[in-house]
Amino acid sequence: MPTPGATDVVNTRDRLLAAAAALLEEADGGDVPTRAICDRAGVRSPTLYHHFGSKEQLLDAVVSHGLREFLASVGDDSSTDDPVAHVREAWDRHVAFGLENPSFYVLVYGRTRPGRPCAVVADLRALMLQALEPVARHGRLRVTPEEAASQIVAAGSGVALTLIAQPPEDRDLSLSAHVRDAILAALTTDPPEGDREPTTATAAVGLAATLTKTPEGFSEAETALLRDWLGRLAGSG
Structure with a gap:
């Protein structure tokens, strides 16, 4: 269950996102002033900075x-x-x-x-x-x-x-x-095709892609070293 005030926080953030998105469409590639976003969302500029840090971060989020x-x-x-x-x-x-x-x-x-x-x-x-x-x-x-x-x-x-x-x-x-x-x-x-073997580089890339976690019996340091070796083989062409 949301804590008291949580809905207001979500709604304020959503209003800022919606306002910025609408103004971006209307601006057609032009600048969107901070004040215009705040006016459209019905908040003051400190509220925008509280939720997103800056206008640029708000636009990134949009x-x-x-x-x-x-x-x-x-x-x-x-x-x-x-x-x-x-x-x-x-x-x-x-x-x-x-x-x-x-x-x-x-x-x-x-x-x-x-x-x-x-x-x-x-x-x-x-x-x-x-x-x-x-x-x-x-x-x-x-x-x-x-x-x-x-x-x-x-x-x-x-x-x-x-x-x-x-x-x-x-x-x-x-x-x-x-x-x-x-x-x-x-x-x-x-x-x-058939019995054709993959190249050393592609085989190394394939094995590295399976190392999503430390293999059983390997330490983290050994796994890091293995990834380094596979990276070198992958770069060998």
Whole structure:
């Protein structure tokens, strides 16, 4: 049962999120003043800072919430067991989010500062890592899932921003598919055929992906050393 006052706290936070989201849509990529957010939510600026720390952190929360809702709404329609196909779908969902929410997407990347990652990047990397880990376990990833996720998110963001900048009537959606397939061809391998053995690098990536916890009989230090060795083998090509 919520403690007294807990509902008010949740409602205030939700009102701030809703107000910021509505104003972002209305601004169409323009600035959203702190005062306008507070007026729309019916609070004073200290309340905004209490819940989010700054206007920038509030806007980050709006975009992250929007991405999670979007991903939940589109779901996973894959009917294949091919793990690489799931990575393709994750790419497509990323680009689709940018095209369907251009104001949010452009705002986040437009506020990028040196040393300060975009708010949406962590969520997108988590989406990609979730899709890439089965690829690694199947021995079909040439680099670590973390490296692959970083490359895929960077390339996907560039594609999304490029498509957003194009007039809708001239938008060439095949660009996304071409870049996606080129990136995946560089990062993944074909399924093993017959008795063909995986390469040392892909086998190392696959084994590393299974080390989600310390194996029985190993100390934490030994597990860390094993991960280091596997990382070196994975980088051997």
